[in-house]
Amino acid sequence: MQIEIYRKGIFQVLRLKEDIGLNTDMYDLKAVIEAQISQNICHIAIAFTQDSYLYTKSIAVLISCSELIKDVGGSLAIIEANRDIIDILSVIDFDKLIKMYKNEEDLIQNQPHLAP
DSSP: OOEEEEETTTEEEEEOOOOOOTTTTTTHHHHHHHHHHTTOOOEEEOOOOOOOOOOOOHHHHHHHHHHHHHHHTEEEEEEOOHHHHHHHHTTTTTTTSSSSEHHHHHHHHOHHHHHH
16 A cells, blocks of 8 residues: 655644555555554544545554554544545544544644643
């Protein structure tokens, strides 16, 4: 899985460069998130492609990643989600566990403020 990684405010953005679908191995994404956490990066935003679609396996990996990040006091966000992803995550109330932002500008403007 190709992932572009860069910083936006307090968030490390993981921009997926390929569509997520039924046969996508999302464990590559989990490994990248685990590596980020090991480097004390605990605020992570994932940007899916516009043609991505989440299935049971990919949702399970996202939940696992969310728990890993929460355990270290961080936050997981999704940016630029397409309508299918928003609908799926809303139906299972996953949108209550993580924040979803319209775009990177929205992410920056609404990111949590950290105590010094």
